Amino acid sequence: MNNLLEVNQVSKSFGKFKALNQVSISVPKGSIFGLLGPNGAGKTTLIRIVNQITMPDSGSVHLDGELLQDKHIKDIGYLPEERGLYKSMKVGEQALYLAQLKGLSKSEAKARLKDWFERLEIGDWWNKKIQELSKGMAQKIQFVVTVLHQPKLLIFDEPFSGFDPINANVIKDEILRLRNDGATVIFSTHRMESVEELCDDIALIHKSNKILDGKLIDVKRKYKANTFEVGIKTEHNNILREELSQKFSISNASFKTLEDELKLNIKLNDNDMPNDLLNYLISKGEVSHFVELIPSVNDIFIQTVKNH
């Protein structure tokens, strides 16, 4: 069994509104899985179904090969997008309570909390009330509480919102560390650069349907346009442009360089090899720039959502 989580043909309606339509996803063990989609696509509903907060109308969910059931609550750590803490409770008390709800014994929870608080350098917050903390500080506590019971599956919904860049980095490193320790992570966010950086697999949900999924590399391969960004210095830029436009479809490119070169995006035809193009360009002038354009997650996201 290579997949920790298997969601099979899950549908869910709220009254007349269909929130999820026959959605299936597979999350490989030990991966970081990006769950993407525009606002209101159905991501949160899917996450809530995995957390057994909402029951699906049809379809099934398997965790580690077993049909999802009550006992799996302790195997999942969930950091919702809409999150908060009891305002008037002390940090330590509160963290202990939440950890105990996840099935940890009090002493075990206390030991682990001390450990985490020390590592994140928040040890002196133990007796503070949440209302005395800033939003970012409260987020840190929420993160600790989510991962404290060492779940197999971690689900983070917009984990970096509310963090300054330094603390966002701290959290990112912690997420990677948890993954390296064997946890599987589902990651729902609108920040495409963090998807780019962290995710091994992605799924894109749009208007209650899954419209794209797979390994991030495969997805990118599928979406690459065989286009190269080229910078070349010649004496007669216009002539070269004319020649190139007869062979390929070209457009102006914009990237920063030190000299005044001809900058183009050149889309190769299906049979063309990149080396042929490069050789041709070298024969025409001084090539300063030659890069294959790999579509960013952002581009893929926008393109697929628009096409649907």
Added chain:
Amino acid sequence: MNHLPLIIKREYLTKVKNKSFIVMTILSPIIMIALVAVVAYLSQLNSDKVRKITVLDESLLVEDVFKNSEKIKYDILTDKSLDDAKLISIETESYGLLHISKLEDLNSLAQSVKFYSEDSPSLTVISDLEDLVENKLTNINLAKKGVDVSLIDSSKIRVDMIQESFDGEETSKIDSIVKLIFGGAAGYLLFMFIIIYGNMIMRSVIEEKTSRIIEVIISSVKPVQLMLGKIIGTSLAGITQFVIWIILGGLLMLIISSIFGIELGQIQSQQQEMMQQTMENPGITMKVQDIVVAFFNMPLANLIVAFVLFFVSGYLLFSSLYAAIGAAVDNETDTQQFLLPVLMPLILAVYIGIFTVIEDPHGTVSTVFSFIPFTSPVVMLMRIPFGVPLWQQLVSLLLLIGTFMGTVWFAAKIYRVGILMYGKKPSYKELIKWIKY
């Protein structure tokens, strides 16, 4: 996993440790007692005032009944005209002027009795004066017609009926009063308990929603468990508060009555007077041993068991609705619309308890409403001291428990969906839809 004890513990501890809760727990009895003391003091002030009443009795028939008392001094004028008497009355700052004209016919004389005053006089003063004049004139009339008044007085016979049920149980009027107080107190206690702690539960649900912790919690526990934990935890905190109130209140009462012993005694006697008046039985005098006897005359075992059962199920019935309301809205101001239909049957129950149970504890209205689940806890608790057949209690209790399970189910549905809904206030139609989610 059963997290119920953990949730109950948290709810209980956060309530009990809350500063405003502690302050309320300590201050409430002090404020209550202080209020009672102030009222007692004020009413004493009022009754200490001596009123002067000027009397001009031209007929000279009634004069001798106006005897000065602690509260009223009479200034009896002779040989003055009505206008002079008015002037004197105003100059001497008397409470008012009673004028009886000189007429031969007693009936027309009675018709012409007048009371002049600056402000509208107190009702008790007027009725006291009326009684005095009326008695005197009646006696004169009787004498005129040849009836010996002293004979009438000496031949009066008092009747104090002894009441006995067919089973041979003796009761008295004191019994009914004690029953009434007991039943009323039980019903009212439940009413207060529901309102105070129902609201507390509602606020606590709203707090979890607004602080957005709710989704974290229900990814660990079932919403029904959370709801029940909240209700039970808050109720335990409520019981703690009530017990402290009773102990503290009792202590304060003891301290105050040992310092101002007389004053409190007076309030009690005033209350007794009032009660006697409402029972239209001026002849009755309450003695402590009578009350104790009356207390033990009640079906005590039945009372205690029924109190616990009806109190608990009635409270759970309403508090689950409060929890559902809390889940359905985002903030407290939105709760009014949903609170009204919950409060209506409660208030209705208290009024029925006060107006019909007193009148006729086993009448149709009282009986019917002691079966309807939303009013039955209060009404039945008020009826039980008067002796309710066991089958009625059981049927009512079964209906109540059935309904209570229904409302908990309903509330849990609303709760489950509502706690994750933010934004606009839902309509009743939407609430119904939520049940199907």
